Amino acid sequence: MIPATLFRTRFAKKAETIIAGAPFESTTSFGFGTRFAPLYIRAASDATTHYSPFQKKGLEPNKLSDWGDFQVYPGNFADTRNSMLHELTEIKPKSLLTLGGEHSISAILVEALKPKRVAVLDAHLDLEEFAGIKHSHARAVKSIGELIGFDKLAVFGARSFSEAEKQDAVELGLEYYTSFEIAEDPTILKKLSNYDYLSIDMDFFDPADSPDVGTPEPFGIGAEMFLKMIGKLKPKHADIVEATPKSVTDPTAVLGAVIAREILIRMSSLRRQ
Ligand SMILES: [Mn+2]
Secondary structure, three states, X not given: OOOOOHHHOOOOOOOOEEEEEEOOOOOOOOOXXXXXXXXXXXXXXXXXXXXXXXXXXXXXXXXXXXXXXXXXXXXXXXXXXXXXXXXXXXXXXXXEEEEEOOOOHHHHHHHHHOOOOEEEEOOEOOOOXXXXXXXXXXXXXXXXXXXXXXXXXXXXXXXXXXXHHHHHHHHHOOEEEEHHHHHHOHHHHHHHHHOOEEEEEHHHEOOOOOOOEOOOOOOOEOHHHHHHHHOOOOOOEEEEEOEOOOOOOOHHHHHXXXXXXXXXXXXXXXXXX
C-alpha cells in the first residue's frame, strides 16, 4: 500500500521538522510530471530504511511530521502562492522540508521562511524568463535573488546556461560553481555550510542517478558526491524539486526519498549540536 506521508510520519504541529508536499506544476517546458513527485517520493520512502549508514544515525520519526500537500492551483502561480503563504502562517515550521513540484515553488518558500542565505543545487542557472512567464521553473534563481538579494545566493552544479544568462549572473553578482569545477575541486562544497536554506533541483544530479526530471542534463554530480556534502550542509529549511517520477520504484523517486532522509537526519544532528 502506498503511504500517504513521508516515512509514514503523522502530523503533529509541534514537531521539530515539518514535511510538506507542493505538487505545483504549471510551467514545465520539457519533461512533465512534477505534480506527482510528492506522491512517488513518499511512496518510495516506504522502502527506504530510516537508518543512514553514511551518517551512522537514523530518522527520529517522533520529531517529524508530515503536513500533507499544500493546496496548489495548476497553472496559477498567484493563487498557489497565496494558499501556500496562508498555510505556512498556520504551520509556522521551525524547520521545513518541502517536496516539489516545479522549482518556482522555492521562491514562495523563501518569501515565507525568510532564510539568511540560499544555496541552490541545479544544472541550470535559472535566470531566464520562459515564454514571458515571470514565475517559471526556468527563472527560479532570479525570483529567489529578487527576494533576498543575489549576494545571499549561490548555485552549485550549473552546467547548462546561455551566454546571456552567464552575462546576467556576472551583472547580478550571482556566485555559481559548475559541476566541472566541483568535480575538479570538491573543496568548493565547504562553502555550503554558509547557507541556511537548501534548494535541491533533482537535475543537479547526473541523469544516470536522477533520470526523471523536467530538464535532464548530462555531466552532473554523481549521487555519491552528495554523501560527501552532507556533513557540510547546515540547512534549517530545504526543498527537493523538479523530479518527474512515473512510478513508486522510479530511481529519481527513490533517490529523492534517500536525499530527504539524509537531510532530515542532518537537520536533527544540527539541532543537537
Ligand atoms: Mn531549477
